[in-house]
Amino acid sequence: MTPGLNAVPGIVAVTLVTVATLAIGTWGLRFSRTTSDFFVASRTVRPRLNASAIGGEYLSAASFLGIAGLVLTFGADMIWYPVGWTAGYLVLLVLVAAPLRRSGAYTLPDFAEARLGSRSVRAVCSLIVVAVGWLYLLPQFQGAGLTLRTAIGAPTWLGPVIVALVVLANVSSGGMRSITFVQAFQYWLKLTALLVPAAVLLVVWAGDRATTGPHGQPADWSVPLAPGGPQGLYVTYSLIVATFLGTMGLPHVVVRFYTNPDGRAARRTTLVVLGLLGIFYVLPPVYGALGRIYAPELAASGRSDALVLELPRLMVPGLAGELLAGLVTAGAFAAFLSTSSGLTIAVAGVLSQDLTGRTYGGFRLRGVTAFRLGAVLAVLVPGLAALAAPDLGVARAVGLAFAVAASTFCPLLLLGIWWRGLTDAGAIAGLFAGGLGSGAAVGWTLLSRSTTGWTAALLEQPAAWSVPLAFVTMVLVSRLTRSRVPAHTGRFMVRLHTPEALELDRG
Amino acid sequence: MSEPPPPERVRVAGPPRRRTPSARTRDIDAETRLGGMYMGSLLRAQLRLALGILGTLLATVGLLPLLFHLAPGLGTVHLLGLPLGWLLLGVLVYPLLVLLGWLYVRRAERNERHFADLMGGEDR
DSSP states (O other), rough: OOOOGGGHHHHHHHHHHHHHHHHHHHHHHHTSSSSSHHHHHHOOOHHHHHHHHHHHHHHIIIIIIHHHHHHHHGGGGGGGGHHHHHHHHHHHHHTHHHHHHHTTTSSSHHHHHHHHOOHHHHHHHHHHHHHHHHHHHHHHHHHHHHHHHHOOOTTTHHHHHHHHHHHHHHHHHHHHHEEEHHHHHHHHHHHHHHHHHHHHHHHHHHTTTTSSSSSSOGGGOSSSSSSSTHHHHHHHHHHHHHHHHGGOOOHHHHHHHSSSSSHHHEEEEEEHHHHHHHHHHHHHHHHHHHHHHOHHHHHTTTOGGGGHHHHHHHHHHHHHHHHHHHHHHHHHHHHHHHHHHHHHHHHHHHHHHITSSBTTTTTTOHHHHHHHHHHHHHHHHHHHHHHSSSSOOOOHHHHHHHHHHHHHHHHHHHHHHHHHHHHHHHHHHHHHHHHHHHHHHHHHHHHHOOOOHHHHHHHHHHHHHHHHHHHHHHHHHHHHHHHGGGHHHHHHHHHHOOTSOOOOOOO | OOOOOOOOOOOOOOOOOOOOOOOHHHHHHHOHHHHHHHHHHHHHHHHHHHHHHHHHHHHGGGGHHHHHHOOOGGOOOTTTTEEEHHHHIIIHHHHHHHHHHHHHHHHHHHHHHHHHHHHHHHHO
């Protein structure tokens, strides 16, 4: 596509979102003073604002573009992605939310170190946070390239560059405090950008219904199960395990919990998030279903990720269609900006604590400077990777990040919070087992996609075996190294589980 | 007539705390066996609640793939003008998730209130 007159709404939309993001970020800057503001907004964000911010951060390129494209191509079994991404918050709510907040740590490595009293566990966790963060940032940047190419015919490299620069400007100037406002705004922008066009498109479809009914679909398109009999059942359940359990292990999700004032607020925030996500995730499959009627050629030509962006123009002729296209472009761009910001904060937080903030030869960077340097590193690596390898299914890549998170941090968090017997040796062994297992599967998927059959199924959706493997390894090795259970475990359990209002010794 | 005593100065530095360092909180602080039992009862109550909620999730949403696997005919069933799979997964799952979350928050806070009452209750 060449840039022309129909590129105008897209350019306006992207410019407006970028300017609004920078403006709100700058406004939030007035409230950012300390390192604690940078990392966790000084832990004073109220549930409703925080829930909008979490929703804004969580709804990524995969949610905004990826699901509709997958549903268009593969059918109803792909709706498990949004269902899993929402249900993951329920699992997080009931098992992790309040204790994690009460642990009083900044990041996942902080939690691991506080719980197990071990620098080595901390180092392994930092490594995994950075790996998962980069794996998740990559498709965000790629989605940005795709969006700008579809909307305004820009070269593919322009999207990643703009997103990287805006995120860096925002994150490194205001940190978590200003990002909270930006992301809360972006949730509502994304919802509007998907809801309004969807309503219009449904009206158009209802008008056309007599001529183009929803018939003539392949029979299995409405079955919420991957094809292939038992193998399909495995793939579907493995996806469920990865998404239900992976959410709690995503670095940008976890870091948000520390911004709640207390454990009770953390729970209430999570409940509001569940509602906000549920409202949003009804919409992408609608685009997928309508795309089946109006834009089946997108699936055939392998451009299904562009469905949400192109459908308004295909269904609504003239200026109205252009305006709707501008709106979804704005929403998509907000999705890249907010998720990338959240991930960058999380990765930069870890990098600045464990890499850029360390003392080197008697020289040590100030907290905020180290954070900024960490942010540059956090964006640079996946940004360059996105430029070098510009095509990967958006939702699939994010799905892999979930599998790795579910195989590593999920067992660490669950056992750390609910089981006194966890030891540092057990944690490290389990992290390696789950991380290597799911990591090998990720490498396999990224490098080759030729084979079919059970091997491919097991490697493309590893969670169903790698998560139990990590759990079993952690428990077994902890049992074998029973003498290494930290002395402060009892005290730490008090801190994790008792309401803050009680006067207790929390270590 | 004596002046009424001036109102005590209140410092607002955080959420209100129960000023009742009872024998039971001392048991927990000292990590006695009894304190361990108090903590164990709180942990078990919260874990039981969490597992109950997750069990419900598994028994409803979690069984859907198996159901569609065992009864492929369900793929052609339509309800309210939508294929059954779409209706269940695309729409009905979300209210269920919010409902489960809401139930959990209510009960978890109740468990914590009970624990706080136990701690603040009259000494032995």
